[in-house]
């Protein structure tokens with residue numbers, strides 16, 4: 591009985607921790623932010639971004655940069671009126687709201703060659719989605735649960751600590 595109680599608490603805490611910590615995504619995973627090597631659209635399509643997650647751009651800042659732009663500028667690879675510019679070579683951007691976040695490299699030709707990424711952040715559960723009869727089915731990309739190796743160990747670690755605390759607390763009685 592004590593175990594199942596612990597189990598429930600463990601799951602609960604893990605969930606809470608998981609939500610509050612968010613996930614860290616390194617754009618392009620081990621390759622990072624480069625030109626001509628990673629299909630960033632494909633990369634992003636395998637992820638389920640949430641508010642609180644952290645997007646990390648890792649790159650050689652002599653060769654690349656990161657600019658946040660509008661959808662239109664993203665499509666045309668126009669970096670002249672960027673909303674934000676990052677140039678450290680290791681830029682962490684925390685997602686603070688839902689929506690699309692468009693990033694590109696402003697070095698000549700890089701965006702055109704595919705160094706651009708659309709970070710799409712949508713709520714976890716669609717909720718009571720009002721789908722009017724006869725409406726065209728929304729072509730939502732299949733949420734492939736490929737949660738990547740993007741610092742998953744971080745989450746695991748916090749879960750283990752939580753579990754340890756619970757075990758300790760149980761023994762204290």
Ligand SMILES: [Cu+2]
Nearest residue numbers: 654695697700
């Ligand atoms: Cu570049």
